[in-house]
Amino acid sequence: MPDAMPSTDPVPAKPQPLLVAAARGACPQCGAPTLFAGPVRFASSCHGCGLDYGQFNVGDGPAAFLTLIVGAVMVALALTLELKVHPPLWLHVVLWTPLTVVAVMACLRVAKGVLLTLEYRNKAREGRLTGQDQEP
Numbered sequence: 001m002p003d004a005m006p007s008t009d010p011v012p013a014k015p016q017p018l019l020v021a022a023a024r025g026a027c028p029q030c031g032a033p034t035l036f037a038g039p040v041r042f043a044s045s046c047h048g049c050g051l052d053y054g055q056f057n058v059g060d061g062p063a064a065f066l067t068l069i070v071g072a073v074m075v076a077l078a079l080t081l082e083l084k085v086h087p088p089l090w091l092h093v094v095l096w097t098p099l100t101v102v103a104v105m106a107c108l109r110v111a112k113g114v115l116l117t118l119e120y121r122n123k124a125r126e127g128r129l130t131g132q133d134q135e136p
């Protein structure tokens with residue numbers, strides 16, 4: 001008999017696909033959408049399971065990388081529009097400026113979510129030498 005009642009268990013039966021989880025801002029441990037406190041700022045911890053997001057470090061790599069990629073795509077789209085339609089200059093400013101900001105923030109949110117989820121799933125930590133703390 002299929003289970004007609006939705007589960008109230010905060011722990012999902014299996015992990016969500018990586019991009020789906022990242023796009024939803026899902027906690028990598030319980031799946032609740034609590035990963036972000038702002039548009040691209042991580043929350044301090046999960047409200048559902050208490051996982052401390054401060055222990056993860058995704059760095060600033062995604063920001064520079066995504067800004068360059070999104071910028072190249074936007075320039076290509078702007079050049080294509082200019083060559084095909086020849087719109088006035090003000091239309092370029094009104095169209096591409098907010099579109100670029102929204103695209104960078106959306107991609108950055110997904111990229112940061114992917115990196116944090118991968119750190120959690122792979123138990124990634126800073127490298128340590130074995131026996132580093134032991135004195136002979």
Ligand SMILES: [Zn+2]
Binds near residue numbers: 027029034046047049
């Ligand atoms: Zn959680």
